[in-house]
Amino acid sequence: MPCVLLSCRRNRIRPSRISLLTDTSALMFVMWNATGHHAVASPVAASVAVPPAPIQPFSIPAQPLAHALVSLGAQTGMQIAFDSATISDVRSGAVTGQMTTEQALSGLLAGTGITYRKTGAHSVSLVRAASSITLDPVRVEGQGTVGGRKGWKEEQIAVYAISGRAGLVPKNSSAATKTDTPLIETPESVSVVTRAQLDQQNARTIAEALRYNAGVSGDVASGYTTRFDMVEIRGFQGAAGADEFVDNLRLFNGAYYATQQIDPYLLDRIDILKGPPSVLYGQSNPGGAIVLTTKQPTATPVHSVSVEGGTYGYVRGTADFGGRIDRDGKWLYRIAATATTSGTQDEHTRNERFGVLPSLTWTPNDRLTMTLSAFWQRDPRGGNFDTAPLEGTILPNPNGKISDHFYPGDPNFETYKRTQTAVNYRLSYRIAPNWTFKSFARYANVGAFFQQVSSGGMLDDDNRTLERAAYGSEEHFDTITVEEQILGHFRTGPVKHNVIIGGNWQNIRDSANLYYGDAPSLDVFAPTYGQSIGKLDLYEAQSITTNQEGIYGEDQMTWGRLHVQGGVRHDWSTIDTRDQTDSGGSFNQSDQATTWRGGILYAFPIGLSPYFHYAESFQPANNLSFNGTPFKPTRGRQFEVGLKYQPHNFNGFFTLALYDLKQSNVLVTDPVHIDFYTQTGGIRSRGIELEAHVDLTRNLNIIAAYTYQDVAYTRGSGDLTGERPIAVPKQTFSVWGHYDLRNGPLRGLGFGAGVRYNGNTLVDNTLEYVTPSYVLVDAQAQYSLDAVAPRLKGMLFQVTAQNLLNQRYYPSCAGADTGCYIGANRNVIGKVTYSW
Numbered sequence: 110m111p112c113v114l115l116s117c118r119r120n121r122i123r124p125s126r127i128s129l130l131t132d133t134s135a136l137m138f139v140m141w142n143a144t145g146h147h148a149v150a151s152p153v154a155a156s157v158a159v160p161p162a163p164i165q166p167f168s169i170p171a172q173p174l175a176h177a178l179v180s181l182g183a184q185t186g187m188q189i190a191f192d193s194a195t196i197s198d199v200r201s202g203a204v205t206g207q208m209t210t211e212q213a214l215s216g217l218l219a220g221t222g223i224t225y226r227k228t229g230a231h232s233v234s235l236v237r238a239a240s241s242i243t244l245d246p247v248r249v250e251g252q253g254t255v256g257g258r259k260g261w262k263e264e265q266i267a268v269y270a271i272s273g274r275a276g277l278v279p280k281n282s283s284a285a286t287k288t289d290t291p292l293i294e295t296p297e298s299v300s301v302v303t304r305a306q307l308d309q310q311n312a313r314t315i316a317e318a319l320r321y322n323a324g325v326s327g328d329v330a331s332g333y334t335t336r337f338d339m340v341e342i343r344g345f346q347g348a349a350g351a352d353e354f355v356d357n358l359r360l361f362n363g364a365y366y367a368t369q370q371i372d373p374y375l376l377d378r379i380d381i382l383k384g385p386p387s388v389l390y391g392q393s394n395p396g397g398a399i400v401l402t403t404k405q406p407t408a409t410p411v412h413s414v415s416v417e418g419g420t421y422g423y424v425r426g427t428a429d430f431g432g433r434i435d436r437d438g439k440w441l442y443r444i445a446a447t448a449t450t451s452g453t454q455d456e457h458t459r460n461e462r463f464g465v466l467p468s469l470t471w472t473p474n475d476r477l478t479m480t481l482s483a484f485w486q487r488d489p490r491g492g493n494f495d496t497a498p499l500e501g502t503i504l505p506n507p508n509g510k511i512s513d514h515f516y517p518g519d520p521n522f523e524t525y526k527r528t529q530t531a532v533n534y535r536l537s538y539r540i541a542p543n544w545t546f547k548s549f550a551r552y553a554n555v556g557a558f559f560q561q562v563s564s565g566g567m568l569d570d571d572n573r574t575l576e577r578a579a580y581g582s583e584e585h586f587d588t589i590t591v592e593e594q595i596l597g598h599f600r601t602g603p604v605k606h607n608v609i610i611g612g613n614w615q616n617i618r619d620s621a622n623l624y625y626g627d628a629p630s631l632d633v634f635a636p637t638y639g640q641s642i643g644k645l646d647l648y649e650a651q652s653i654t655t656n657q658e659g660i661y662g663e664d665q666m667t668w669g670r671l672h673v674q675g676g677v678r679h680d681w682s683t684i685d686t687r688d689q690t691d692s693g694g695s696f697n698q699s700d701q702a703t704t705w706r707g708g709i710l711y712a713f714p715i716g717l718s719p720y721f722h723y724a725e726s727f728q729p730a731n732n733l734s735f736n737g738t739p740f741k742p743t744r745g746r747q748f749e750v751g752l753k754y755q756p757h758n759f760n761g762f763f764t765l766a767l768y769d770l771k772q773s774n775v776l777v778t779d780p781v782h783i784d785f786y787t788q789t790g791g792i793r794s795r796g797i798e799l800e801a802h803v804d805l806t807r808n809l810n811i812i813a814a815y816t817y818q819d820v821a822y823t824r825g826s827g828d829l830t831g832e833r834p835i836a837v838p839k840q841t842f843s844v845w846g847h848y849d850l851r852n853g854p855l856r857g858l859g860f861g862a863g864v865r866y867n868g869n870t871l872v873d874n875t876l877e878y879v880t881p882s883y884v885l886v887d888a889q890a891q892y893s894l895d896a897v898a899p900r901l902k903g904m905l906f907q908v909t910a911q912n913l914l915n916q917r918y919y920p921s922c923a924g925a926d927t928g929c930y931i932g933a934n935r936n937v938i939g940k941v942t943y944s945w
Contacts, residue, residue, distance in 0.1 A: 163209070164207050164208060164209055165184075165185075165207065165208075165209075165210075166206070166207055167181075167184070167204045167205065167206065167207075167208060167213045168204075168205050169181060169201070169203065169204045169205075169213070169217065170203050170433065170435070170436040170437045170438050171200060171201055171202055171203040171437050171438065172200065172201055172408055172433070172437060172438025172439070172472075173199070173200055173201070173408070173438070173472060173475070174196045174199040174200060174201045174217065174218075174221065174223075175196055176201075176407070176408030176409070176438055177201035177217045177408070177438075178191075178196075178201075178217070179408065179409045180408065180409060181210075181213060181214060181217060185210045185213070187210055187214070187233065188233070189214075189225075189233055189234075189235065190233070190234040190235070191234065191235035196221075196223065196235065199221050199222075199223065199475065200221075200474075200475050201217040201218070201221065202216050202217055202218070202219040202220055202221070203216070203436075203437075204216040204217055214233065218235075223235055223236070224236060277303060277305050277306050277309070277802060277804075277810050277812065277847075278760050278761060278762055278802045278803065278804060278810070279292060279301035279303060279762060279802060280292060280293075280755075280762070282295065282299050282301055282380050284299060284380035284382055284400035285297055285299045285380070285382055286389070286607075286609075286663070286665060286674070287357070287389055287594065287609055287611075288596065288607055288609060288665070290607075290665070292753065292755075292762065293712060293716070293718050293753055293755040293762075294667075294672050294710060294712055294718065295710070296672060296674050296708030296709055296710035296720035296721065296722050297382070297383070297384065297708055297720070297722040297724070297749065297751075298324070298382075298383035298384065298722075298749060298751055298764060298766040298768075298798065299380060299381065299382060299383070300322040300323065300324070300325070300380070300381040300383070300764075300800060300814075301378060301379070301380050301381075302318050302319065302322065302378065302379040302380075302381075303378055304376070304377050304378055306318075306321075306812070307373055307376070307379075309847060309861065309889065309891075310845070310861075310863075310887070310889065310909065311417075311889070311907065311909040311938060311940060312373050313335070313373065313425075313449075314331065314335050314338065314373065315338040315340060315353075315370075315373060315379070315399065315401075316328045316329070316331060316338055316339065316340055317331065317373075317911075318373055318379055319340060319379070319381065319399075320843060320863075320865055320887075321812050321813075321814055321843045321844075321845045321863065321865070322381055322800065322814055322843075323764075323766075323798035323799060323800040323814035323815060323816045323841075324342055324343050324381070324383050324397070324766075324796070324798045324816050324818075325340060325341070325342055325381060325816075326340070326341055326816075326837070326838055326841055326867065327339050327340035327341060327346075327920075328920055328932075328933075329836075329920050329921055329930050330492075330493075330494055330920075330930045330931075331920075331932070331933040332453065332454035332931065332932065332933030332934055332936075333453050333454055333455055333458070333492045333493045333494065333495075333931070333933075334453070334458075334460060334491055334492030334493060334494045334525075335460050335462065335488075335491070335492065336368075336370070336488065336491035336492065336494060336525060336527070337368060337370070337494065338351075338353065338370060338399075340399065341396060341836070341837065342381065342383060342396035342397035342398075342399075343383060343384070343395075343396040343397060343768070343770055343794050343796065343818060343820075344396060344770075344792070344794040344796075344818050344820035344834065344837045345394045345395055345396025345397075345770075345772065345792070345794070346394065346396065351394070351396060351397065351398065351399050352386070352390070352393040352394060352397075352398045352399070353369075353398070353399045353400075353401060354390060354398060354399070354400045354401065355371060355401045355402075355403060356401075356402060356403055356533065356535065356549070356551075357535075357549050357592060358533075358549055358550075358551050358590045358592060358615075359390070359391070359590060359615060360401075361553070361555075361586070361588050361615075361617050363555065363557070363584050363585075363586045363617075363619045363621065364584070364619050364621050364651060364653050364731075365582055365584055365621050365623065366557055366559055366582045366584055367527065367555050367556065367557035367582075367584035367585065367586055367619075367621070368527075368555070368557075369529060369553065369555055370486070370529070371401060371403070371464075371484070371486065372447050372449075372462060372464045372486060374427050374445065374447040374464075375403055375404060375445050375447065375464060375466045375484075376401050376402060376403055376404065377402045377403060377404045377405065378401075378402045379399060379400070379401055379402075380399075380400040380401075380402070381397060381398075381399055381400075382397045382398045382399075382400060383396075383397045383749075383766065383768070383798070384396075384397055384722070384724050384747040384749055384768060384770065385397075385704070385706070385724040385725050385726030385745045385746065385747055385770075386398040386724070386726070387678060387680075387704040387724075387725060387726040387727050387728075387745075388661055388663065388676040388677065388678045388704055388705060388706045388724065388725070389611075389661060389663065389676065389678070391613060391615075391657065391659045391678070391680055392657060392659075392680055392682060392727055392728050392729060392742075393726055393728060394726065394728055394743075394745070394772075395726040395728075395743075395745025395746075395747065395770055395771075395772050396770070396794070403445075403466055403468075403482070403484075404429065404431075404443055404445045404466065404468075405443060405468060405470070405480065406431055406441035406442050406443040406468050406469065406470040406480065407431050407432065407441060407443065408432065408433055408438050408441055409432070410431070410432035410433075411429055411430060411431035411432060411443065412429075412430055412944060412945045413427075413428070413429045413430075413942060413943070413944040413945075414426075414427065414428045414429075414942070414943055415427045415428075415940055415941065415942040415943070416940070416941055417938050417939060417940035417941070418938070418939060419936060419937050419938030419939060420934075420935065420936045420937050420938070421451055421452035421453060421454065421456075421936075422450075422451060422452040423449075423450075423451040423452070423936075423938060424449070424450050424451065425447065425448065425449040425450075425451075426447070426448050427445075427446065427447045427448075428444070428445070428446050428447075429443075429444070429445045429446075430442075430443070430444050430445075431443035431444070438472070439471065439472050439473055440469070440470070440471055440472075441469070441470040441472075442467075442468065442469050442470075443466075443467070443468045444465070444466070444467045444468075445465070445466045446464065446465040446466070447462070447463070447464050447465075448462070448463045448464075449461065449462045449463075453492045453493060454513070454514055454931070454933060454934055455492075455493050455514055455515065455516035456514050456516070457493070457516045457518075457520040457523075457638070458490065458492045458493045458516070458518075458520065458523055459490045459492065460488075460490060460491060460492045461488060461489045461490040462486065462487070462488050463486070463487050463489075464484075464485065464486035464487075465484075465485050465486075466482065466483070466484050467482065467483055468480055468481065468482035468483075469481050469482070475539075476538060476539040477536075477537070477538050477539075478536070478537045478538075479534065479535070479536045479537075480533075480534065480535045480536075481532075481533070481534050482532075482533045482534075482535075483530075483531065483532050483533070484529065484530065484531040484532075484533070484553075485528075485529070485530050485531075486528075486529045487527070487528045487529070488525070488526065488527045488528075489526055490525060490526075491525030491526075491527065491559070492525070493516060493517075493518055493523065493561070494561075495516075495517050495518060495561065495563055495564060495928075496517070496564060496566060496922070496923050496927055496928030496929055496930055497511050497515050497517065497564070497633070497928050497929060497930075497931055498511065498564065498566055498567060498568045498575060498633065498928050498929075499566075499567075499872065499878065499922070499925060499928065499929060500568050500572055501568075501572075501633065502919055502928075502929050502931070503872070503878065503879075503880055503881065503919055503922070503929055504878070506568075506572050506573075507572055508572055508573050508634050509634070511633055511634070513917055513931050513932075513934060515633060515636075515931065516636070516638075517562070517563065517564035517575060517577065517631060517633075518561050518562040518563065519562045519628075519638050519639065519640065519642065520638055520639075521638070521639050522560060522561065522562055522579070522642050523560070523561050523562070524558065524559055524560045524561070525557075525558075525559040525561075526557065526558045526559070527555070527556070527557040527558075528555070528556050528557075529553065529554070529555050530553065530554045531551055531552065531553040531554070532551070532552050532553075533549075533550065533551045534548075534549070534550050534551075535547070535548070535549050536548040536549075543597055543598045543599055544595065544596070544597045544598075545595070545596045545597075546593070546594070546595055547593070547594040547595075547596065548591075548592070548593050548594075549590075549591070549592045549593075549594075550589075550590065550591045550592075551588070551589070551590045552587070552588070552589050553587070553588045553590075554585075554586075554587050554588075555585070555586055555587075555588075556584070556585045557582070557583075557584050557585075558582070558583050558584075559581065559582050560579065560580065560581035560582075560624070560645065561579070561580060561581075562577050562578070562579050562628045562642065563577060563578060563579070563580055564576075564577055564631075564928055565577065565578065565926070565927075566923070566924065566925075566926050566927040566928035567926050568633070569630075573632055573633055573634050574630050574631070574632060574633075575630060575631045575632075575633050576630050577628040577629065577630060577631055578625065578626070578627065578628050579624075579625070579626040579627065579628040579642055579643075579645055580623075580624065580625060580626075580645075581623070581624035581625075581626075581645045582621060582622070582623055582624070583621065583622045583624075584619070584620070584621040584622075585619070585620055585621075586617055586618060586619035586620070587617070587618050588615065588616065588617045588618075589614075589615070589616050590613065590614070590615040590616075591613060591614050591615070592611060592612070592613035592614075593611060593612055593613075594609055594610070594611040595609070595610045595611070596608065596609050597609075597610075603668055603669075604666050604667065604668045605666070605667045605668075606664055606665070606666055606667075607664070607665040607666075607667075608662070608663070608664050608665075609661075609662065609663050610661075610662045611660070611661055611662070612658075612659065612660040612661070613658070613659055614656075614657070614658050615656075615657045615658075616654075616655070616656050616657075617653075617654070617655045618652075618653075618654050619651075619652065619653045619654075619655075620651070620652045620653075621649075621650070621651050621652075621653075622647055622649070622650045623647070623648055623649040623650075624645035624646060624647055624648065625645060625646060625648045626642065626643055626644065626645035626646060627643060628640075628642050629641070629642075647690070648690065649688065649690050649691075650688070650689040650690050651686060651687065651688050651689070651694070652686075652687045652689075653684065653685070653686050653687070653731070654684070654685045655682070655683070655684050655685075655731075656682070656683045656684075657680065657681070657682050658680070658681045658682075659678055659679065659680040659681070660678065660679055661676065661677065661678035661679075662676065662677060662678075663675065663676030663677075664676070670711055670712045670713070670714075671709070671710075671711055672708075672709070672710040672711070672712065673707075673708070673709050673710075674706070674707060674708040674709070674710075674722075675705075675706075675707045675708075676705060676706050676707070677703065677704070677705040678703065678704050678705070679701065679702070679703045680701060680702055680703075680704070680727055681699075681700075681701045682698075682699070682700045682701065682729045682742070683697070683698070683699045683700075684697070684698040684699075684729060684731050685697050685698075686698070686731065693737065694733070696733060696737070696739055697739075698729065698731065698739040700729050700741070700742045702727040702742060702744070704724075704725040704726060704727050705725060706722070706723060706724035706725065707722070707723050708720060708721065708722040708723070709721050715757075716754055716755045716756050716757055717752065717753070717754050718752070718753040718754070718755075719750075719751070719752050719753075720750070720751050720752075720753070721748075721749070721750050722747075722748075722749045722750075722751075723746070723747065723748055723749075724746070724747050724749075725744070725745060725746045725747075726743075726744065726745035726746075726772075727742050727743075727744060727745075728742055728743045728745075729742045730742060730743055730774070730776060730788070732776065732786060733785075734779075734785060734786065734787065734788070735779055735781075735782040735785040740774070740776065740786070740788045741774050741788060742774065743772055743773065743774045743775060744772070744773050744774055745770065745771065745772045745773075746770075746771055747768055747769065747770040747771075748768065748769045749766055749767065749768040749769075750766075750767050750768075751764065751765055751766035751767065752764070752765045753765075759803070759804060759805075760803070760804040761801065761802065761803030761804065762801070762802050762803070763799075763800070763801045763802075763803070764798070764799070764800045764801075765797075765798070765799050766797070766798045767796070767797050767798075768794075768795065768796060768798075769793075769794075769795050770793070770794040770795070771791060771792070771793045771794075771823070772791060772792045772793075773791045774788050774790075774791075775788070775790035775791050775792055775822075775826070776788055776790065777789065777790035777822070777826050777827055777829060778827070780827055780828075787827075789825035789826070789827075790822055790823070790825050790826035790827070790829065791822065791823035791824070791825060791826065792820065792821070792822055792823065792826075792834065793820070793821055793822075793823050794818055794819070794820040795818070795819045795820075796816060796817050796818035796819060796820075797815075797816075797817050798814070798815070798816050798817075799813075799814065799815045800813070800814045800815075801813045801814075807851070808848055808849050808850070808851060809846065809847070809848045809849075810846070810847055811844065811845070811846050812843075812844070812845040812846075813843065813844040813845075814841075814842070814843050814844075815840075815841070815842045816840065816841045816842075817839065817840050818837070818838075818839060818840075819839065820833055820834055820837050820839075821833055821834075822834070822874075828874075829874050832871070832874045832875065832876075833871050833874075834871070834874065835870065835871050835872065835873060835874055835921065835922065835923075835924065836870050836871075836920075836921035836922070837870060837871075838867050838868035838869065838870050838882075839868045839869075840866070840868040841865075841866060841867050841868065842864075842865075842866040843863065843864065843865045843866070844863065844864055845861065845862075845863035845887075846861060846862060846863070847859060847860070847861035847889070848860060848861070856896045857892055857893040857894070857895070857896025857897065858890070858891070858892050858896075859890070859891045859892075859893075860888075860889065860890040860891070861888065861889040861890075862886065862887065862888045862889070863886070863887040863888070864884065864885070864886055864887075865884070865885045865886075865887070866882070866883075866884050867882060867883055867918075867920070868882045869881060869882045870920075870921050870922070872922040872924065872925050872929070873922070873924045873925040873926075877925075878922075878925055880919045880920070880921060880922060880929060881918070881919070883916060883918035883919075883932070884916065885911075885912045885914075885916055885918070886912070886913045886914050886916075887909070887910060887911050887912070887913060888909070888910045888913045889907070889908065889909045889910070890907070890908050891905060891906060891907040891908075892905070892906045892907075893905050894906070902945075903943055903944045903945045904941070904942070904943050905941070905942045905943075905944070906939075906940070906941055907939070907940040907941075907942065908937065908938070908939050908940070909937070909938050909940070910935065910936070910937045910938075911933065911935070911936045912932070912933055912934060912935045912936065913935060914935070915934055915935040916932075917932070917934075918932040919931060919932055920932050
């Protein structure tokens with residue numbers, strides 16, 4: 110029986126002077142043939158019989174050793190295990206010509222001070238010369254080539270596989286600590302959506318991507334528009350959803366309708382931080398943050414194109430290309446692009462999007478890496494973001510139900526256009542063996558124009574006539590964001606430290622004109638469109654300049670199996686608001702705050718890690734009271750305890766979290782002057798979250814999540830005290846399963862299904878009206894054509910269905926006098942992908 114406990118190890122992993130990670134458990138991976146057939150691993154006998162090694166051509170240039178090993182593994186099927194500290198900042202030799210796999214590996218390692226030992230017929234483990242290490246064993250599956258013939262080899266090796274299946278089980282995250290830290294050693298709740306999961310479920314928006322995670326809810330107006338990511342975490346969200354960060358830097362929202370947003374196809378992964386993220390990310394709401402990582406240049410060639418089509422005339426094309434530019438691998442590139450056009454559920458508006466993300470990485474030596482990238486995304490049309498009246502949706506109407514295709518606007522007037530551009534750079538420079546300097550910067554420009562006829566939400570006495578008004582907005586903003594970091598790795602006696610010290614500066618200059626006008630009423634059961642709508646009048650013109658600065662520091666300390674985290678940050682914020690239509694609306698606001706967080710975790714040998722975490726948040730409130738006084742920033746604090754489990758004998762990751770989260774200085778309606786706010790309120794959120802990502806067998810994987818959250822206004826919130834905020838469900842549950850057929854006549858076929866439950870939500874902060882809870886079913890099927898025709902290797906057919914049973918539901922409401930959002934009907938999408 111293989112040893113899977115740390116106590117079974119006979120030798121310790123030797124600590125590296127240049128690794129930013131501790132010598133506990135580092136990132137490891139395995140590569141094998143692209144055919145994708147795997148077998149359950151078993152221990153290798155002490156003596157492994159190996160037939161004569163075949164000779165094959167190789168052409169692998171000198172490059173970072175990790176990249177070279179990826180190329181070798183992909184070409185040969187060799188399984189390679191290593192500790193990341195062993196190969197950190199090491200460059201490989203060049204290998205060219207006809208040779209065996211072991212000769213090619215020896216060539217890559219020549220002059221590096223690293224050698225290897227065989228652990229099986231087709232597996233090796235890398236070690237420093239004249240030293241030995243024993244890595245924690247776990248099971249993986251691989252395929253090797255024996256005598257020119259493909260055959261199954263069962264081996265026990267000390268790595269986990271990164272494949273389409275294993276990629277559904279997250280292991281590491283840099284989002285929570287800004288260092289690449291194993292999740293099992295991170296003392297806070299983090300959920301991860303991998304690229305493999307995004308592809309398997311064919312997520313087209315951020316909200317769709319997060320449907321199977323605990324502590325997250327959203328999916329508002331998904332059948333009608335893609336213009337906003339309306340997602341909330343632990344009952345909190347910003348003006349346009351949860352705070353989002355891309356490649357370490359914030360995505361900004363303008364004062365009104367201009368927002369930054371990125372298409373999920375351009376992403377490599379999504380991390381969801383639960384609880385206040387202010388210490389590392391600055392000013393944000395206390396619920397958490399969504400950290401997005403874009404597709405980056407890679408030494409491993411990437412070639413993929415796809416075409417898909419589906420419900421409501423949906424058509425999309427994507428392309429992803431990347432790899433080396435020069436033979437040495439000092440220059441790498443990546444270009445990802447997407448183009449979408451689609452009708453919408455209202456049958457009168459359209460969604461359109463075009464986006465491209467080119468990037469270039471330069472690594473002249475083993476100390477310096479620089480990546481330059483650009484981003485352009487244009488949404489010529491943005492669907493319809495509006496509501497339907499309560500009577501006829503969640504409430505009965507004597508005239509019947511309002512159609513789930515209902516459109517309250519006018520197609521001749523409806524307009525939404527947004528263009529986003531950005532230029533980014535990232536630099537990493539190793540200034541000493543244990544110290545690294547990192548720099549990030551982004552300039553972004555966003556322009557948005559929209560106009561629409563919007564419903565008032567309430568029907569007239571005839572229960573069919575809807576009064577409407579016309580609105581418009583022209584908004585534009587520019588942002589500059591810079592962040593610098595110094596990361597260090599050192600010891601004080603038996604304690605190992607990973608230290609990060611950083612500072613950031615961000616500036617946003619926003620200008621917006623808002624318009625208003627009258628619009629004719631509409632019969633919701635027999636709508637007449639194309640009615641005359643007059644010119645809109647300018648009623649507000651503002652320019653807002655926001656300047657934010659922050660410095661922070663954090664230390665991750667490790668003493669044996671005990672992990673302790675401590676961090677502190679200080680922020681400065683100035684907001685200059687100028688109102689050209691109302692001089693009384695112009696004001697300056699300056700704020701500063703200190704936030705801190707701390708955590709402690711103990712990693713037991715059996716894979717269990719209990720933890721405790723405390724964190725704070727800080728967020729300016731850009732508004733004035735009736736007396737013309739700027740409001741204080743909101744403050745948040747959270748206590749969290751949890752348990753993580755990463756088993757050794759199968760591939761899985763489980764989390765349990767219990768939290769108590771409170772936000773103070775919340776704005777609530779002034780009871781005396783109802784058009785203004787007071788700052789006496791608070792919101793408290795308490796809950797429990799469970800999440801599991803697990804491969805039950807080599808064919809079946811499961812993702813499951815459950816959330817219970819008790820969210821309510823606290824004392825000082827006036828009539829809202831004790832009530833739940835609108836659009837926040839108390840309970841959510843989801844489970845997704847996927848099964849692959851690897852043998853038999855249906856080999857190459859895979860299929861999956863998911864179930865999502867959302868509890869009811871309040872309509873208007875009272876218990877008078879609630880949206881019904883609902884259950885939705887999703888499904889997926891795919892077929893790899895190389896299973897029946899090897900010449901079609903890389904061709905994949907896929908079909909996904911959302912809301913398969915076409916359940917009618919209402920995800921949330923904007924208020925009793927505003928109306929409710931209609932949920933997305935059944936959407937079926939067929940997709941063909943070719944990768945080579």
